[in-house]
Amino acid sequence: MRSTSLRTIGVLVVAGAVVAWLQIREPAPPPWTESEVAVLRSLWLESLPALPADRSNKVADDPRAAAFGQQLFFDPRMSANGQIACSTCHQPVRRFSDGLAKGQAIGTSKRNTPSIAGSAYSPWLYWDGRRDSQWSQALAPLEDPNEHGSNRMQVIRVISSDESYRGQYVSLFGPLTDLADVARFPIAAAPGLGDEWDAAWQAMAEPDRVAVNTVFSNIGKAIAAFERTILPVSSRFDDYVAAVIDADTERQQLLFNDAEVRGLRLFIGEANCTQCHNGPLLTNNEFHNTGVLSFSGEVPDKGRVGGLPEVFADPFNCLGDYSDDPERHCPELEFARTGAELVGAFRTPSLRNVEGTAPFMHKGQIATLGLVLEHYNEAPDAMIGHNEAKPLGLGKREIRDLASFLGTLTPREQAQFDSM
């Protein structure tokens, strides 16, 4: 009799403890408000508009150009040592990035390798926006001594000496300049690229230089036609937004745990992330100083204030002679802005697949997402210029929640480029 009542008491105590635990346990996140749903929808991949036209590249949407560009993208023959291709740093298995602080090719490149996915949507390319189209960007690494380390003369010779390439080129762009006369077309030449190559370039007749530049720019346009097809892939986050829009709470719970929901709420609210990481690509493609420390052994990088004069000086820019747009409709370039607030400012990277792009920031200065979030939480004074971010005052758990949420931006299924 006595033992039974003891057992009853025991059961009651345990039941009480369970009830108490349920009471003090974290309450389930509240449902999304109408305005929050609108914000979530604006970040949803399904909200991504159609690819913007590139009027400066007439083969931008030609599948034959994309196929040609794809071969060029993976071809190491266009490099100084025959071993570096675009894909050396923009690796398909890593969503077109390389997992390094700075790209490694012939030498070490200046900054962190960004992913190509969705870059067709950006008016600016590179961390400092020193190019204004995918095709003009694609030309720069070919002549960067630390990347492909080649020169335009050698690059176009790869096309003219390969029968398949020559055929594809001619069918897309018309007759290819005959480069056989070495007196007119030196083996190696490029403007401003070392004394020897520069001298060879300066010695060329102007019409021949224009002919070479035309072929060179067309190579960039073919590569860009391929790069335009590389788009962000939908993630668990996008499925979750679909479930939110459908008001399917059961599916929401299957897709996101409470920490991820709390992280998302911070992301679109208190943590101010969507000030810059907005739209379906989670970037505004604009330039911001966020007070990141300089890379060890280097002076602080000036970012956009250095990039803007470069894009204006680029002969392959939207206003230049090699654009295919007869109207030279270039509002981004025409209304581009510089000034003190762009000292130390860098282009906002997309957060799609952010987890897979470590290390972070323009020179890979920060190793983990947790440390990136702590940096934004502190928002320290910038070494040069002015840090736009304000301290957030988030707690450790909130930082963890944000990091959990960012993990949901990883593409669920591997992309079509895995086989490459």
Added chain:
Amino acid sequence: MIARPTIFLFAVFCAVWTIPQQAAFAHGGVVQEDDLCVIKVNYLRAHFKIYQPSVSGHEQFCEDLPAASESVFVMEYQHDALSSMPIDFRIIRDVTGKGRFARMEDVELIGDLDDITVFFQPAVTEPDVFTVVHEFLEEGDFIGIVTATQPDSNKVYAAVFPFEVGFTGVGYWPFFIGVLLLLQLQYLHMSGRLKRWFKGGSKGMAAIVLIVLVPFASAETFAGEGADLRVTYTTPAGPPQINRIHSWILHLETADGKPVESARVVVEGGMPEHDHGLPTRPRVTEELGGGDYRLDGMRFHMSGYWEIVVTVETDGGDSVVVLPLQL
């Protein structure tokens, strides 16, 4: 209980400490002014700061550096003239024997600087901000020499600042605090209170007064003086959206509804809450007639509160109208 003279002494101490601060802590060309470390290259001034990112992260130093390590020197110009002047930067070991009182004259007495130079950045023109990086391999006394050359007159301006690497001192604080304590003890002793305390065991209370000087940044606000002018706008491509470059049609009319024509219109703007401007530099490209003006190159890169500042210049004078916009 704090004895009244203590407060008095503290006030005196504060006054003594703050007044000669400039003299006491000015190492030649670099001075601590209010909250800002400033380098004076003759009459040209720049905000000066030094970082040791690998050991101290974002912490800023004005002159003395705590560790022999990688150090980034930053000069943010307060005079535009510096942005077009070739500037060179030299760090030498201090052989003047004058320590922190070394001046340009002392440096000039040294014959060959190259032998004692640990870092030299030849003259470069840096349009926005001047930065150099040097890794100190040993602790010790050093002198920094910044030289700027006026491109037209070839006049040379220089700033010299001695500094210590591996500086662990705490300045003059302990000395002052020591003096303060002695004075206080002296007072208590003289007034006999000390004796009474020891006898009566009454508990003295210590209070620490912390004076925190919060730097004040004066926020510039745009006042709308649009009483004599009304500005409205339409966006032909639909409501403004973030991350799209687009055009506006501005309509200007006087308070009594007459269209304003042949005006010079300048458009600026930004997010007052975020201290930044528009990401583009929009421009009125065409006057469409009837008080309408085409404004191209508008772009917003964040949701939130924006202010578009329209300055209208006519023969009748200038007016400024602020258009609030919530995105």
